[in-house]
Amino acid sequence: MPIKVWIPARMRSDLQALADHVGIKLSQYVREIVISRLLGHGTLPKRPEMIEAVPLPSAEEWCDGRKIPMRQVSRDEYWKAAEGEMRTDWVDE
Structure with a gap:
């Protein structure tokens, strides 16, 4: 049965990044999370792609x-x- 779930913008953004990492739609990714939490991973195994970390070369260089x-x-x-994010600072001259 289809349902709608409200997800805060920041959490939605994080979930979207994870869904993009695996290469599936956000709705499918959230569906898999809900099913695995309610029925366990035996009914829906984890995706191996989710465990892989693929750091950007520039991020590694920056950390070093x-x-x-x-x-x-x-x-x-x-x-x-x-x-x-955009911020505006007013400076009195």
Whole structure:
């Protein structure tokens, strides 16, 4: 039976990232989570792709303290990132 579930925006964004990592739709990913929690993983085994960590090479370099070349991104590309945030600070002159 189809149901709708309200998910906070930040949690939805995290779930979407995990669904994208496995290559399935968000609705399918949430369905699998609900089924596995209610009926156990015996009815719906875990996806091996979820355990694989695929770090970006630049993230590894940054963690090692090496210099990372910076690049300017468009406003649209920035807002597509889940962490996109814009702040405005007013300065009195």
